[in-house]
Amino acid sequence: MEFLNYHHLRYFWVVAKEGGLRKAADKLHVSQPTISAQIAALEGVLGEKLFRRGGRSLTLTEAGHRVLISAEEIFSLGQELLQSAKQPATLRPRRFQIGIADSLPKLVSYGIIKPVFNLAQPVQVICREGKADDLLAQLAAYRLDVVLADEPAPSSLNIKAFNHLLGECGVTFWAAPKLAATLRRKFPKSLNEAPALLPAANCALRRTLEKWFHSNGLRPRLVAEFDDTALMAVAAADGLGFMPMPGVVAKEAAARYGFHVIGHTQQCRLQFYAISVERKLTHPAVQAITTQAKTMLFG
Secondary structure (H helix, E strand, O other): OOOOOHHHHHHHHHHHHHOOHHHHHHHHOOOHHHHHHHHHHHHHHHOOOOEEEEOOEEEEOHHHHHHHHHHHHHHHHHHHHHHHHOOOOOOOOEEEEEEEEOOOOHHHHHHHHHHHHHOOOOEEEEEEEEOHHHHHHHHHOOOOOEEEEOOOOOOOOOOOOEEEEEEEEEEEEEEOHHHHHHHHOOOOHHHOOOEEEEEOOOOHHHHHHHHHHHHOOOOOEEEEEEOOHHHHHHHHHOOOOEEEEEHHHHHHHHHHHOOEEEEEEEEEEEEEEEEEOOOOOOOHHHHHHHHHHHHHHOO
């Protein structure tokens, strides 16, 4: 098994940052031939040239640019580690890495994670947004502490995960004031042929909406569908159509976007989960979001 020599990588990094061997040699207090030998050794391990020589100047190759990006991340993390180690344990931020399914509305996501910022011990929160399957794979590799989603982890995935139900709620329909005033009358029949802004077809909210539309004989006119609920809200605020929103964030949505309520239904039920690799939750930040979500947000 080969291991990366971080001394070689650091010499490369300094040369790339300083723009040449002479400045790098002055900064590292070593000779230029020593640096050249270290970089040549790194190129031998990676199997690619990292610099293109032109007279006295050095320019990064395409491979060099890729390695530089990785080196920046590696040495930045190393600096963070040193700074963190010098802090008292009580002041040292604890990293909390959250995966958030992109189908989860932003207001709901923030409502769930908000208690983390009130913990006694400082927490450094890292939020990763993406497709649920990709996030669950990262969870299984212990690159995430928890995944927030609007559906449980499917049993078909070859991943050991536990679904912790945070709560559920109905759906509220919103629109800009003028359109809301029109559609509020005779709700829900008023939604038939009304301009609609809906989430993407593959998400839980869209599927439960389609069932509800069908059971009530409604066929809204689809203007646009969105993966990003924040963008959908901007379009709705511009009067392009009505949009659905989890009822649990109804008041905040009205205040933030200036929406007016068209109507609400409890027949559309949305569920929200914290998915972990632990049956019993032990991370203090995960405990905080599950407890607060059950008692305050969805209580």
